[in-house]
Amino acid sequence: MNIIALLTRFRDWIILLVLLLFSVALMNSSPHPAAQVFRQGVSSVVVVFAAPFVFIPNAITLWHENAALREEVMELHDREEQWRDAFLENARLRQLLGFRERPDHSYLAAEVVARDATPGLIAYILDKGNADSVLVGNAVVTDAGLVGKVIETQRHQCRAQLATDRNFAVSARDERSRVDGIIRWRSGYTLEMDDVPRNLDIRIGDRIVTSGLGGLIPEGIPIGVVSEISTERSELFLRIEVQPFVAFARLEEVFILVMEDYAEEE
Amino acid sequence: MDFLRKYAVWIILVLSILLQVSLVPYMSVLWFKPDIPIIVLTFIAVRRGSLQGMFASFGTGVVVDSLHADFFGISSFCYLLATFVSGKLFYYNIPMPIRRWGLASGVSTLVYSVLYSFIYTLDNDHSFLQILIMHSGPMFLYTWAIALIWAISPLYEKRDMIRL
Numbered sequence: 001m002n003i004i005a006l007l008t009r010f011r012d013w014i015i016l017l018v019l020l021l022f023s024v025a026l027m028n029s030s031p032h033p034a035a036q037v038f039r040q041g042v043s044s045v046v047v048v049f050a051a052p053f054v055f056i057p058n059a060i061t062l063w064h065e066n067a068a069l070r071e072e073v074m075e076l077h078d079r080e081e082q083w084r085d086a087f088l089e090n091a092r093l094r095q096l097l098g099f100r101e102r103p104d105h106s107y108l109a110a111e112v113v114a115r116d117a118t119p120g121l122i123a124y125i126l127d128k129g130n131a132d133s134v135l136v137g138n139a140v141v142t143d144a145g146l147v148g149k150v151i152e153t154q155r156h157q158c159r160a161q162l163a164t165d166r167n168f169a170v171s172a173r174d175e176r177s178r179v180d181g182i183i184r185w186r187s188g189y190t191l192e193m194d195d196v197p198r199n200l201d202i203r204i205g206d207r208i209v210t211s212g213l214g215g216l217i218p219e220g221i222p223i224g225v226v227s228e229i230s231t232e233r234s235e236l237f238l239r240i241e242v243q244p245f246v247a248f249a250r251l252e253e254v255f256i257l258v259m260e261d262y263a264e265e266e
Numbered sequence: 267m268d269f270l271r272k273y274a275v276w277i278i279l280v281l282s283i284l285l286q287v288s289l290v291p292y293m294s295v296l297w298f299k300p301d302i303p304i305i306v307l308t309f310i311a312v313r314r315g316s317l318q319g320m321f322a323s324f325g326t327g328v329v330v331d332s333l334h335a336d337f338f339g340i341s342s343f344c345y346l347l348a349t350f351v352s353g354k355l356f357y358y359n360i361p362m363p364i365r366r367w368g369l370a371s372g373v374s375t376l377v378y379s380v381l382y383s384f385i386y387t388l389d390n391d392h393s394f395l396q397i398l399i400m401h402s403g404p405m406f407l408y409t410w411a412i413a414l415i416w417a418i419s420p421l422y423e424k425r426d427m428i429r430l
Contacts, residue, residue, distance in 0.1 A: 012316055016350050019324045023346060026328070026339025027385075035337060037388035 105218055107255040108132055110140075113157065122165040123148070128256055129156045137216035139257040145222035145245035146170070146210060147254050158256070163223070164189055164248050172223055173211035177201040180211050183223055186241060189248050191224055193240040198231050200238070208242050216259060275310060282306045283326060287333045298404035301378065303330060305413045307349045308374040312362065316353025323349045340385055348378035364417050371413035379406035 007014065028039050108128055116123035128134050130153050140147040140160040148162040149170065161168055164185050172183040172193060179200045186192040193208060206226045212219025228241035270277070282302040290299055303326050311319025327342025356370035383401035384394070392400070 012320070012350070012354075015317060016320055016346065019320055019346050020343065022324065023327065023339050023343035026331070027337070027343060028339075030336075030338040030340075032337035034386055034388040034390075038385060041388075 104260045105257045106260055107141075108134065108258050110158075110254055110256050112251055112254065116159055120166070121161070123151065123159050123161045124251065124254075126150075126158050126160055126254065126256065127156070129154045129158050131155050132256075133258045134158050134256050135216065135259070137214075138259070139210070139217040139221060140254050141221055141257060142246055142251070142254055144247070145224070146217075147246050147248070147251065149217060150256065160254070160256075162248060163191060163244060163246070170217060170223075171211045171213040172208050173219070174202055174226075175207040175209050176203070177206070180213070181240070183208065183242065189244060190227075191242040191244055193226075193242055194237065196238045196240060198236060198238050202226060202229060202238060202240055204229060218257060218259075221257075275306070275314075279303065279306045279310070279322060279326060283329055283333070286330060295408070296404075297401075298408050300408040300412050301375070301382075301405070302409075302412065304345060304348060304375055304378045304409060305371060305416065307345055308352050308371050308413070311349040311353030311374070312356045312358055312367075312370045315357055316350050319349035319353040320346055337386060340382065343385070344378050344381040347381060348374045351377050367417050368414055371417075372410050375409040375413065376402075376406050379403075379409065 024042060027035055028042060110126040110128040112124045113127050114125045116125060126140070134150055134153050136150055136153055138150040140149060146163060148160050148165070148168060150158050151161045152159040163170070163183065166185050168183075168185055170183050171180065173180050177200070179196055179202055181193040181196040183191050183193055193202075196202060204226050208223045208226065210217050210219055210221040210223060222245050224242040224244040226240055227243045230239040230241075232239070282305070286302045290302060293300065307319060307323050307326060310322050323345035324342045327339075327345045330341045331338045352370050352374035355373060356366060358366060358370075362370075379402040380398070383397050383405060387397055387401060390397075
């Protein structure tokens with residue numbers, strides 16, 4: 001009863017509000033340039049009033065979201081099954097062919113303690129060593145790709161040679177064409193891929209990754225992207241310039257790839 | 267005759283809308299144009315109350331905008347507020363003295379002119395004072411002058427013919 005009395009009392013104001021809202025809705029749908037400014041004003045007012053209620057979930061949205069997520073989960077389950085099958089099949093085939101099992105590795109977080117002061121060597125001192133199963137030859141990486149490799153270990157420290165050192169070399173592979181080569185430093189922060197005969201398929205933009213030949217550095221670690229290829233008549237090999245993925249000037253934390261098989265043998 | 271008396275105010279409102287979209291564009295001085303329907307809507311609001319005034323305003327605004335304006339909804343918005351204010355302040359259910367009508371129509375047309383000009387020029391960089399001087403002021407004066415001319419004309423004496 002009280003509500004009816006209240007509605008009757010404020011009838012004019014309520015009707016004004018309703019009709020004004022209709023008018024505002026009409027103005028919002030207008031293509032006139034001033035209507036755009038008006039829309040922005042209305043939106044900012046609406047946002048202020050709507051902000052306290054944002055936390056209330058919309059049942060319909062949640063229902064749709066839930067259905068979409070269920071669908072996605074089912075798809076992912078299917079994909080996982082396929083991958084598992086493929087993984088088992090791969091392992092079985094490798095066993096049939098007598099392939100050596102790929103060594104498993106784990107990521108060991110290490111901090112750059114200092115820059116090595118040895119003349120002619122570009123290396124960093126890292127705060128992990130023998131005690132953490134770090135071996136000479138282990139790869140040093142970041143989330144972007146290969147940084148370098150461990151060249152000397154002590155009990156709680158190791159020395160990592162960067163890929164930008166003049167004596168650095170690692171076996172690498174073109175991810176697309178599977179052509180192998182050796183990655184070396186060229187100049188500044190640029191690398192080059194050597195020992196690639198000129199008749200092989202390498203293109204600008206190809207990703208170069210580690211090939212895994214040699215054992216301690218696993219295959220598939222991103223190194224860089226081919227930025228320039230030059231072929232000179234007199235040379236038998238291509239000159240391939242590679243721009244590394246890693247920003248060598250801003251290294252603070254890195255990961256050492258510790259081979260678990262080797263570590264266990266140790 | 268009785269039919270005419272009964273629906274006279276609505277007939278006048280329709281005529282004012284037709285006038286607004288047909289003749290008023292030729293009555294412009296520089297870029298100033300009067301607004302005839304607001305005068306009739308104010309009359310409805312002050313004689314019949316703001317409720318009827320609001321419904322009439324909304325309907326008139328939608329019709330005027332759909333026939334005429336490029337900014338849809340602006341007229342209904344401005345008519346609504348103007349007639350609501352005049353209906354609340356000057357509701358007078360007996361034949362109204364000219365002075366009171368002058369005041370009511372003045373307030374109503376002022377509210378309408380200011381709102382209309384301000385919203386219509388939102389995309390311009392003009393200051394509020396510039397909008398008042400260049401748009402609202404002339405529009406208000408032009409419309410109010412027509413409302414006052416009607417009040418002092420012999421037609422005003424016939425207002426009681428309209429059944430309220």
